[in-house]
Amino acid sequence: MIVRNVNDVIGTEHEVRTDNWVSRRVLLKKDGMGFSFHETVIFPGTETYIRYANHLEAVWCVEGDGEIETTADGKRYALGPGVVYALDQHDAHYLRGGAAPLRVICVFNPPLRGDEVHDADGIYPASIDTAEA
Incomplete structure (x- = not known):
């Protein structure tokens, strides 16, 4: 059994x-769960371009506000507590922070190693072998 407190990751x-x-990456590839689990805070007034070519992501918004805009069709979706979105088609999008910090809980498949940041194309790199992690 794995038991962790997100405060221990800070x-x-x-x-x-x-x-x-x-x-804050709480469960990672090395934990062997087949997914990774994160708490992320999007800062107010920011915009991040994201296109996860190598991962699927599900996001549950638990606090704050923001917006997601899909680049393929320009659709915008308001984000706030209780909203869940899933990037099941590697959807390219803009994630925007609103007036208050947006706190979300994220699940990635395949799991992240824990050190990834978006490259210039908004992509996290493909996961490497567990032996290398």
């Missing part, structure tokens, strides 16, 4: 921060 190498967000 300040470690598994808390990844950019100018737009901070992600």
